[in-house]
Amino acid sequence: MSAESPKAIFYALAANLGIAVCKYVAAAFTGSGSMFAEAIHSTADCGNQLLLLFGLRQARRPASALHPMGTGREINFYALLVALLLFFVGGAFSVYEGIHRLVAREPLQFVFVALGVLGVSVVLETLSLLGALRVIRAQNPDKSLWRWFRETRESDLLVVAGEDIAALAGLAIAFVAVLMTVITGNPVWDACGSIGVGLLLMVIAGLIAREVKSMIVGESASxxxxxxxxxxxxxxxxxxxxxxxxxxxxxxxxxxxxxxxxxxxxxxxxxxxxxxxxxxxxxxxxxxxxxxxxxxxxxxx
Incomplete structure (x- = not known):
């Protein structure tokens, strides 16, 4: 990413930390599986951003006899760890939680608290995604987002943008799931929302991991x-x-x-x-x- 990368990651870390706390409180009040899945997702995002910051620091180490060309590609290793965490901690755990809720059929409480937290989270995640998209557009004004995703050589920006897209889409799924639970009175909707969030995270994590793996193997310049x-x-x-x-x-x-x-x-x-x-x-x-x-x-x- 550009020199703005650490600042953007710090902003995302602060936002996700605040969102995670709100989601955990809302999940405890409501008993919502979708909300709990989203809280786990935000926690995983916080850990992911800390890993990216550490990776950026490691990648700046000077060249040495052991690494004569420096350690610039080390950020790709940490980006791959982030993708794996997004897959297992965010995705697989959310699917597990959804299946558990599907079997238990636990009712929701204080649903409007959950909807309010999800609404605020959507706004914050949208602002975060718009910030990442501004960086992408500034560097690649003539590329579609999908083409940039396939051709970028900046694993840190790839992960940040992918996380933001996954977070926003996951929030939309959770919002609809909780809303449908309120309308129908059937907690199955909430459980299915948790499973949907998990599957979405696993798909996006898989796409990110595929691109980062190619960078680790060694890609040409753009x-x-x-x-x-x-x-x-x-x-x-x-x-x-x-x-x-x-x-x-x-x-x-x-x-x-x-x-x-x-x-x-x-x-x-x-x-x-x-x-x-x-x-x-x-x-x-x-x-x-x-x-x-x-x-x-x-x-x-």
Missing amino acids: PEMRRDIEAFLRARPEIHAVINLITLQWGKEIVVAVQAEMIDYAESRAMVDAINRIEADLQSAYPQVRWVFFEPDFVKR
Whole structure:
């Protein structure tokens, strides 16, 4: 994410902590399974945001002999832990709680307390999601949200946005479930709402985990960045032809490996100076590019 990432996570942590306390109180008053599932979800979100903050801190550690390229990709590991927590602590537990309520058929009490807390939570989660979407739109004005989700290389922003979407959708399900329980007097609606919230969280957690796993395995820079770097290299007068280009996203930074045929130089020193010039200009044009490995070669004819 951008430099605004820690601030956004702190805001989300404070909001989810307050929401979780309200939900637990409301669940105790009403006996609502959907409300309790939502309280567990908000608690899991608080833990998730603490993990992301810790991961961001770990990812900023300087390079060392053991990690010569730094630890920028460590944030992906913590993002995967967050996805797993969202799946098991948020999703699976909510499904279990819903099944338990479905069997027990426990009636709700003080239902308007539950509806009020859910309504306030919807407002707060909407504001949080809008903040995440503003960051996404600022960086990717021409992409749909789904395309950004599939192509982003920022696991922390991916998790924050995914959590916000899951939270908002889960609140809507819980609100409808409690409302239907009030209208019909049948607690089965509340139990089904808890199960619905759990299944939703498990689906979204699975989607997040799939994307983060790909980042851990190793992804190239975004398609737009790769195209820009290739266009930059092909436009250089020192380069006769670009033979191969590899990019690798390394946390917030990018590794570039170039194999290119240079124009004819009378001396090897002149070619080395030209390569150094290209590397410096590339890093100046694209500050995300931290490492450049340049191999001069010949096109096989």
